[in-house]
Amino acid sequence: MQKEPIRSELLFFSQSSSGGGSGLQVHVVRLHPGQELLGSLQAFVEEKRLRAPFIITCVGSITKATLRMANATATCTNEVIHLSGRHEIVSLVGTLNPDAHLHVSLSDSEGRTVGGHVLGDMEVFTTAEVVVGEAVDLQFTREMDLNTGFPELVVQPRSQTEK
Amino acid sequence: MQKEPIRSELLFFSQSSSGGGSGLQVHVVRLHPGQELLGSLQAFVEEKRLRAPFIITCVGSITKATLRMANATATCTNEVIHLSGRHEIVSLVGTLNPDAHLHVSLSDSEGRTVGGHVLGDMEVFTTAEVVVGEAVDLQFTREMDLNTGFPELVVQPRSQTEK
Amino acid sequence: MQKEPIRSELLFFSQSSSGGGSGLQVHVVRLHPGQELLGSLQAFVEEKRLRAPFIITCVGSITKATLRMANATATCTNEVIHLSGRHEIVSLVGTLNPDAHLHVSLSDSEGRTVGGHVLGDMEVFTTAEVVVGEAVDLQFTREMDLNTGFPELVVQPRSQTEK
Numbered sequence: 001m002q003k004e005p006i007r008s009e010l011l012f013f014s015q016s017s018s019g020g021g022s023g024l025q026v027h028v029v030r031l032h033p034g035q036e037l038l039g040s041l042q043a044f045v046e047e048k049r050l051r052a053p054f055i056i057t058c059v060g061s062i063t064k065a066t067l068r069m070a071n072a073t074a075t076c077t078n079e080v081i082h083l084s085g086r087h088e089i090v091s092l093v094g095t096l097n098p099d100a101h102l103h104v105s106l107s108d109s110e111g112r113t114v115g116g117h118v119l120g121d122m123e124v125f126t127t128a129e130v131v132v133g134e135a136v137d138l139q140f141t142r143e144m145d146l147n148t149g150f151p152e153l154v155v156q157p158r159s160q161t162e163k
Numbered sequence: 164m165q166k167e168p169i170r171s172e173l174l175f176f177s178q179s180s181s182g183g184g185s186g187l188q189v190h191v192v193r194l195h196p197g198q199e200l201l202g203s204l205q206a207f208v209e210e211k212r213l214r215a216p217f218i219i220t221c222v223g224s225i226t227k228a229t230l231r232m233a234n235a236t237a238t239c240t241n242e243v244i245h246l247s248g249r250h251e252i253v254s255l256v257g258t259l260n261p262d263a264h265l266h267v268s269l270s271d272s273e274g275r276t277v278g279g280h281v282l283g284d285m286e287v288f289t290t291a292e293v294v295v296g297e298a299v300d301l302q303f304t305r306e307m308d309l310n311t312g313f314p315e316l317v318v319q320p321r322s323q324t325e326k
Numbered sequence: 327m328q329k330e331p332i333r334s335e336l337l338f339f340s341q342s343s344s345g346g347g348s349g350l351q352v353h354v355v356r357l358h359p360g361q362e363l364l365g366s367l368q369a370f371v372e373e374k375r376l377r378a379p380f381i382i383t384c385v386g387s388i389t390k391a392t393l394r395m396a397n398a399t400a401t402c403t404n405e406v407i408h409l410s411g412r413h414e415i416v417s418l419v420g421t422l423n424p425d426a427h428l429h430v431s432l433s434d435s436e437g438r439t440v441g442g443h444v445l446g447d448m449e450v451f452t453t454a455e456v457v458v459g460e461a462v463d464l465q466f467t468r469e470m471d472l473n474t475g476f477p478e479l480v481v482q483p484r485s486q487t488e489k
Contacts, residue, residue: 091417145452
């Protein structure tokens with residue numbers, strides 16, 4: 001991939017054009033044993049009609065997970081591992097709308113950590129406490145980026161009539 | 164553990180019944196060399212009388228830590244490691260009230276990471292900068308969950324008179 | 327380093343003296359292939375004139391990074407590694423003003439994670455979605471701490487006239 005020059009006028013074009021920041025609301029959920037983390041969060045976002053949601057923090061444990069590794073690309077997505085066994089969620093980061101883009105790191109019975117892109121199949125072991133933020137003045141969408149081959153995040157101000 | 168069917172009416176019963184989100188306030192503290200991270204955060208929450216507090220971000224370094232590993236359960240909690248030596252805090256996640264539920268990942272002198280559930284004994288090496296969020300419309304409590312054997316997070320709306 | 331006794335009256339002297347928390351605004355940016363993460367965030371903070379900014383979440387991937395390891399001190403800062411190859415950002419934590427203090431953990435093509443203090447040279451591979459929080463009632467500065475040898479975070483209330 002060719003490195004592009006960084007031009008300041010391009011740098012933040014996806015930021016809200018208002019220049020100011022957005023207000024924030026938070027939602028807190030606890031997931032229960034057997035629930036699937038990714039699907040549950042997506043269902044939550046849909047139920048609450050969140051339009052610019054992201055993970056603030058998540059603490060919990062899971063019994064399995066399917067993760068995509070760093071080497072995967074849009075055309076070579078088979079770098080996937082299926083974890084099984086109890087793991088602690090030691091980080092969960094990312095945005096949740098309209099497609100979730102989450103990365104996680106998980107620690108095992110000896111404290112070793114493994115990380116990657118969340119594809120799903122993350123079954124909760126004991127609990128998952130999740131704080132979701134919603135930028136109430138912004139709207140997340142995704143548009144195909146020909147440079148990456150993935151639908152990438154676009155951040156726009158929420159119009160007054162939509163709030 | 165038997166997998167329960169996910170029923171949408173059950174899925175988010177611990178969420179604030181208001182349906183909407185909560186407002187947020189943030190507190191920022193810097194801890195100093197020799198201070199213990201977990202106890203200091205618990206003391207901070209008590210001093211400020213925070214009722215729905217959680218970690219937003221934490222950057223810093225520690226000289227030791229006691230962590231519980233993923234394999235531990237309510238009846239077999241002896242899967243514990245005592246780390247010593249300088250480590251960077253590369254993630255800290257979780258909620259802080261009424262009992263702290265924190266997971267951490269720490270990196271050592273070669274960048275290797277170790278993660279788990281924070282039991283304490285996390286002595287600050289140079290600094291710990293911590294941003295704590297407080298959901299001002301919510302109240303965190305914990306109730307024993309017979310499915311897990313642990314007191315698990317319950318999220319409730321804060322009554323108007325209590326605000 | 328000598329361990330200091332923890333005195334409660336000292337514990338949180340760097341906290342806003344108002345006792346209450348601060349309001350929060352959020353800014354969301356997507357960085358593009360080839361952009362450098364640390365410098366881009368510093369430019370963003372400067373452009374938006376943020377005075378108490380910190381990372382809320384970051385998801386993305388990078389092709390290289392320069393990290394300082396946990397063993398480094400103010401007088402022995404040469405514990406540095408230069409990573410190359412595609413890595414997922416699985417955590418990014420820290421504060422952004424007036425000097426960025428960021429720690430990261432990165433996962434490689436096999437899910438192995440490496441972590442440390444961000445020195446720079448973090449070139450975005452496909453994307454980096456970053457949510458930055460700004461504590462609108464606080465002001466971050468840094469002052470040399472003789473105990474650590476580093477300029478450490480000082481948190482102060484923002485004066486009314488400055489808001």
